[in-house]
Every structure is written in structure tokens, then in C-alpha cells.
Amino acid sequence: MSARARSAPGEARASAREAGSGDFRVGLLGHGTVGSAFVVLLEQRADEIERFNGRRPVLSGLLTRTQGDFEQILAGADLLVELMGGIEPAREYLLRALHAGKDVVSANKQLLSQHGEELFETARERGVRLRFEAAVAGVVPVVRVLEESLSATPIDRIHGIVNGTTNFILTEMTKGASYAEALAEAQRSGYAEADPSDDVSGRDAAAKMAILARLAFGAPVHLDDVRYEGIEHLHGDDLQYAKEFGLGLKLVGTAERREGGLSVHVHPTLLYPGHPLASVSGPFNAVTVESRTITEITMSGPGAGGPQTASAVLGDVVSVMTGGARPPAPPLPIELIDDVESAFYLHMETADRPGVLAAVTEVLGDHGVSIKSMVQRGMGQSARLVMVTHGVLESRLRRALQRVAEFEFVRAEPRMIRVIEEEFL
Ligand SMILES: NC(=O)c1ccc[n+]([C@@H]2O[C@H](COP(=O)([O-])OP(=O)(O)OC[C@H]3O[C@@H](n4cnc5c(N)ncnc54)[C@H](OP(=O)(O)O)[C@@H]3O)[C@@H](O)[C@H]2O)c1
Numbered sequence: 001m002s003a004r005a006r007s008a009p010g011e012a013r014a015s016a017r018e019a020g021s022g023d024f025r026v027g028l029l030g031h032g033t034v035g036s037a038f039v040v041l042l043e044q045r046a047d048e049i050e051r052f053n054g055r056r057p058v059l060s061g062l063l064t065r066t067q068g069d070f071e072q073i074l075a076g077a078d079l080l081v082e083l084m085g086g087i088e089p090a091r092e093y094l095l096r097a098l099h100a101g102k103d104v105v106s107a108n109k110q111l112l113s114q115h116g117e118e119l120f121e122t123a124r125e126r127g128v129r130l131r132f133e134a135a136v137a138g139v140v141p142v143v144r145v146l147e148e149s150l151s152a153t154p155i156d157r158i159h160g161i162v163n164g165t166t167n168f169i170l171t172e173m174t175k176g177a178s179y180a181e182a183l184a185e186a187q188r189s190g191y192a193e194a195d196p197s198d199d200v201s202g203r204d205a206a207a208k209m210a211i212l213a214r215l216a217f218g219a220p221v222h223l224d225d226v227r228y229e230g231i232e233h234l235h236g237d238d239l240q241y242a243k244e245f246g247l248g249l250k251l252v253g254t255a256e257r258r259e260g261g262l263s264v265h266v267h268p269t270l271l272y273p274g275h276p277l278a279s280v281s282g283p284f285n286a287v288t289v290e291s292r293t294i295t296e297i298t299m300s301g302p303g304a305g306g307p308q309t310a311s312a313v314l315g316d317v318v319s320v321m322t323g324g325a326r327p328p329a330p331p332l333p334i335e336l337i338d339d340v341e342s343a344f345y346l347h348m349e350t351a352d353r354p355g356v357l358a359a360v361t362e363v364l365g366d367h368g369v370s371i372k373s374m375v376q377r378g379m380g381q382s383a384r385l386v387m388v389t390h391g392v393l394e395s396r397l398r399r400a401l402q403r404v405a406e407f408e409f410v411r412a413e414p415r416m417i418r419v420i421e422e423e424f425l
Contacts, residue, residue: 019058019060019076020056020058022054022055022056023055023056023057023058023060024055024056024057024058024078024079024317024321025058025060025076025077025078025079026042026057026058026059026060026077026078026079026080026081026317027060027061027062027063027073027074027076027077027079027080027081028059028061028062028063028073028080028081028083029063029070029073029080029081029082029083029084029090029093030063030064030082030083030084030085031062031064031083032083032084032085033305033306033309034083034107034134034306034309034310034313035081035083035084036306037306037307037309037310038081038083038310038313038314039059039062040307040310041307041310041311041314042057042058042059042314042317043059045314046058049318049321053318053321053322055321057314057317057318057321060073060076060077061073061076061077063084070093070096074093074096074097074100074102077102078102078103079102079103079104079105079317079320079321080093080094080097080102080103080104080105081104081105081106081313081317082094082104082105082106082107082108083106083107083108083313084108085108085110086108086110086111087110087111087114087115090106090108090111091111091115091118091119094106094111094119094130095118095119095122098119098122098123098126098128098130099122099126101126101127101128102128103128103129103130103131103320104123104128104129104130104131105130105131105132105313105316105317105320106130106131106132106135107132107134107135107309107312107313108132108135109135109136109204109207109208109211110207110223112132112135112207112211113206113207113208113210113211113221113222113223113226114207114222114223114224116210116211116214116220116222117220117222117331120328120331121330123327123328124327124328124329124330126327127327128327129320129325129326129327130327130328131143131316131317131319131320131325132211132316133312133313133315133316134309134310134312134313134316135208135211136160136162136208136211136212136287137160137162137208137285137286137287137299137301137303138164138285138301138302138303138304138305138308138309138312139301139302139303139308139309139311139312140285140286140287140299140300140301140302140303141299141312141315142160142212142287142289142299143211143215144315144319145289145297145299146212146215146216146289147215147325148324150289150291150294150297153291153293153294154291154292154293155216155217155257155289155290155291156256156257156290156291156292157254157255157256157257157289157290158209158212158213158216158253158254158255158256158287158288158289158290159252159253159254159277159287159288159290159420160205160208160209160212160252160253160254160285160286160287160288161250161251161252161253161277161280161284161285161286161287162204162205162208162209162212162253162285162287162303163199163202163204163205163208163251163285163303164191164282164283164284164285164302164303164304165186165191165192165193165196165199165200165204165283166199166200166202166205166230166231166251167250167251167280167281167282167283167284167285167303168182168185168186168189168191168192168282168283169182169183169186169192169200169231170182170231170234170239170249170250170251170268171281171282172185172186173234173236173239173249174239174243174248174249176236177236178236179231179232179234179236183196183200191283200230200231200232201228201230201232202228202229202230202231202251202266202267203223203228203230205228205251205253205266206223206226206227206228206253206266207223207226208253209226209253209254209255209264209265209266210222210223210225210226210264212253212255212287213226213255213262213264214331216255216289217255217257217262217332217334218329218331218332218334219262219331219332219333219334219336220331221255221262221264221336225264225336226264226265226266227264227265227266227267227338228265228266228267229266229267229268230251230268231251231268234249234268235347235415237347238345238347238415238417241345241347241375241384241386242270242345242417244375244386245270245345245373245375245388246272246273247270247271247272247345247388247419248270248271248273248278249268249269249270249271249417250268250269250271250277250278250280251266251267251268251269252266252267252268252269252271252277252418252420253265253266254266254267254269256340258337258340259337260335261334261335261336261337262334262335262336262337263336263337263338263340264336265340267417267418268417268418269417269418269419269420270345270388270417270418270419270420271419271420272420272421272423273423274423274424275288275420275422275423275424276288276296276298276424277298277420280300283302283303283304284300284301284302284303285300285301285302285303285304286298286299286300286301287299287300290422295424296424339393339394339395340393340394341391341392341393341394342391342392342394342418342419342420343372343388343389343390343391343392343418343419343420343421344388344389344392344394344397344416344417344418344419345386345387345388345389345416345417345418345419346385346386346387346388346389346401346414346415346416347384347385347386347414347415347416348360348384348385348386348404348410348412348414348415349382349383349384349410349411349412350382350383350384350385350407350409350410350411351381351382351383351409351411352378352379352380352381352382352383353409356383356385356407356409357376357385359407359409360385360404360407363400363403363404364389364400364404366400367392367396367397367399367400367403368392368396369389369390369392369396369397369400370389370390370392371387371388371389371390372387372388372389372390373387373388374386374387374388375387382411388419389419391421397416398416401414401416
């Protein structure tokens with residue numbers, strides 16, 4: 001996402017000023033979409049923050065590729081805000097700051113999902129805070145809710161629409177646009193980068209789900225532990241058939257406890273209208289937290305954008321200033337499970353002749369796949385068999401579909417999409 005609203009470099013230099021003795025000095029690394037909005041917001045909110053907190057946050061130094069010196073910024077700051085993105089040198093700078101005993105705020109999901117344990121461990125050792133509200137779902141305050149408000153609640157599952165670009169594209173596709181048309185519209189509206197691969201491949205959502213899983217379950221989940229699938233291969237007709245079953249399509253990240261282990265994955269997923277994520281459309285993000293004790297809580301809001309993300313970043317700064325945040329907790333060893341049960345939507349293209357349906361349902365039945373609803377449609381020479389199954393282990397369904405694909409009457413590789421059955425009505 002890149003609704004870029006950057007200040008000119010000259011303005012940036014003018015914003016860093018001499019700090020007074022009672023000031024809280026904020027060193028900023030990065031002055032792009034979010035960094036420049038953060039500088040503006042910090043100036044706008046400084047009086048109010050000083051009024052209730054007693055200390056005034058001031059920008060004490062600013063680093064970009066062309067200005068500022070990291071050593072000086074580190075030495076002159078009480079806290080560093082990292083809004084550069086990428087792995088290096090962000091990782092090195094954050095480790096240096098934490099080792100120097102400085103609190104750190106970052107919005108960098110790629111860094112946290114790949115090097116989080118190293119950073120958390122260092123923060124723990126040094127007794128300093130590492131805050132990252134803006135790294136997941138932008139301004140939606142899911143990190144703080146998991147860490148603080150729900151810290152006494154055993155969490156069973158989290159579902160998240162945590163990538164606004166793909167949610168925008170899927171919303172457009174639901175209205176009838178093709179994938180290519182919807183992506184072009186997302187780029188025109190500033191919701192997708194010129195290179196959207198991290199978003200549409202599901203990798204960006206996977207990074208955020210790794211961070212959420214770490215928070216909710218305490219397990220050291222790395223981006224490489226998250227299975228993900230994007231939206232590039234989706235067919236418009238799957239969205240139309242899904243509508244006939246009353247289902248809507250979203251790219252959903254899931255982190256859930258399963259038989260003593262943990263499963264974390266991101267997939268295109270179909271939802272019934274009663275699910276709280278079903279109505280989240282356009283570039284919005286939302287996260288649903290499920291627990292036996294609280295049923296479910298859903299938080300939603302803008303997932304990106306300079307001013308929106310900057311507000312989550314400044315919230316983290318204030319939380320450190322007020323002493324509200326703790327150093328990260330040590331990780332818990334939890335086994336990661338890959339193969340989990342789900343309901344699935346299936347799409348099969350076959351020859352249009354008697355016996356096809358019976359043969360397909362027999363193979364599915366032999367593999368323990370039971371069908372909840374089905375549509376069969378003749379299209380001249382060929383037919384479409386579209387169905388929604390009851391819950392079944394993914395590996396079992398894949399084996400069944402391999403067998404189905406071997407029938408000579410099957411005209412194309414069968415397609416499958418996960419379905420979430422809960423509706424919370
Ligand atoms: N954009 C959003 O809506 C959004 C939402 C949530 C989270 N985030 C996260 O926020 C972070 C910042 O995103 P952004 O969109 O603001 O990025 P951006 O517009 O690309 O800005 C990056 C800034 O970092 C500076 N920078 C990059 N590499 C540097 C290096 N090696 N040394 C010094 N400075 C360097 C750049 O310097 P120059 O100015 O010299 O190029 C630029 O000022 C990322 O981690 C991103 O994932 C962004």
C-alpha cells in the first residue's frame with residue numbers, strides 16, 4: 001500500500017530540534033510514507049501528550065539514505081522509531097539500539113516475522129521495550145489487545161484479513177472484475193504497489209500471521225513456518241459459484257490451536273455471511289479472536305496508509321513513555337501442525353454424461369469426504385460439479401482429488417478453496 005504523502009527533505013530536517021531536559025527524545029529511522037506522516041502527527045500531538053504525560057515527545061534525529069548519522073541519532077535518543085522497512089540495515093540498527101538499552105518501536109513486519117526471536121530475546125535481556133502495533137493490521141489495535149486486554153484469556157483461534165491490497169482486489173472481483181482488472185484498479189487507487197508480489201502471493205499476510213501467532217500463543221513462529229497461498233490463481237467463476245452457496249471470498253490468515261500443536265496458514269477462504277470477517281470489504285483489515293471464555297471479538301479498521309499507520313506508531317511511543325508496555329515474554333515450545341481439518345469448496349470440470357457424478361461422489365466417500373451442498377451445471381459438452389464439503393483433513397481431500405483427476409472424464413485440474421463454517425450469529 002502506498003498512499004504516499006511525503007514531506008520534502010528540507011521539511012524533515014527542520015522538524016528535528018534540540019531537546020529540552022524534560023523532553024522525551026525520539027530518533028526516527030526512515031522518512032517515507034509512514035515516517036513523514038509520523039513527523040507531522042508527533043508535532044500535532046506533542047502538546048496533548050505533554051499535558052497528560054508530563055513529558056514532551058520531540059524528534060531528536062532523523063535518518064534516511066541521504067541524511068542523518070545513525071550513531072549520533074542513537075546517542076541522542078531515549079527511544080528509536082524504525083520506519084525504514086526491509087531486513088538490513090533495520091535489523092542491525094534495532095539490535096544496536098536494544099543493546100544500548102534504548103526502547104524501540106517498529107512497523108516492520110518482514111523483520112519481526114524473520115528475526116523476531118533475536119530481537120525479542122535482546123529486548124528481554126536488556127529489560128527494554130520493543131513495540132510493533134503498526135506491523136500488523138495498521139491502526140487496528142490488535143497487538144495491544146492481545147498483549148494486554150486479553151492477556152488473561154486462553155486464545156483458541158485467530159482469523160485475520162491482514163492485507164488490504166488483496167481484500168480490495170477480491171472485493172472488486174466479487175463485483176465482477178477479473179483478477180487483472182481488479183489489480184490494475186488497486187494500483188490506480190494507490191492500494192497496491194507497482195510490484196504487488198508480496199501482497200498477492202500471501203507472503204505479507206503470512207508475515208503478519210507469524211507475528212500474531214507469536215503474540216496469541218507465545219510460540220516462536222517464523223515466517224518460514226507459515227504455509228501461504230495467494231490470490232493470483234483464483235478464477236472469477238469460483239467467486240460466482242461460491243455466491244450461489246451464499247459464500248464470499250477473502251484472503252484469510254489463521255492461527256489456531258490444534259491437538260496440542262499450533263497451525264498457522266494463509267489461504268483464500270470462503271465465508272458464510274454471518275462470519276464477522278465476511279462484511280470486511282475494500283482495503284480494510286480485520287482480526288477475529290476466538291476463545292471459549294469470550295466467544296469472539298472482532299477488530300477492524302484501515303490496515304495501511306501513512307497517517308493511519310503513524311497513529312499506531314505514535315500510540316506505541318506514548319505507551320513506552322507512560323511505562324505501559326513490558327519487555328517481550330520468552331517463547332514457549334509448541335509443535336507446528338501443517339495438516340488440519342477444514343470444510344472445502346470444490347470445483348470440477350468434467351464431461352457432461354451419466355455416471356460422472358456417481359463416480360466422483362464414490363471416490364470422495366471412499367476417502368471420508370462428505371458433501372454438504374452441491375451444484376451441477378451442464379455447459380454443452382462439459383459440465384461443472386461444484387460442491388462444499390463438511391470438515392475433512394486436507395491431506396485426505398488432496399488424495400481424493402488426485403484419484404478424481406485420474407478419471408478420463410475430468411477436463412481440468414480440480415480446484416479447492418477452504419471454507420470457514422462458523423457464523424457467530
Ligand atoms: N506504508 C504503509 O501504509 C505501511 C503500513 C503498515 C506498515 N508499514 C511498514 O512501515 C515501514 C515503512 O514503510 P513506508 O511505506 O513508510 O516505506 P517508504 O515509503 O519506502 O520509506 C522508507 C524510508 O526509509 C528510508 N530508508 C530505507 N532504507 C534505508 C537505509 N538503508 N538507510 C537509511 N534510510 C533508509 C528511506 O530513505 P529515503 O527517503 O532516502 O529513500 C525512506 O525515508 C515498513 O516496514 C512497512 O512495512 C507501512
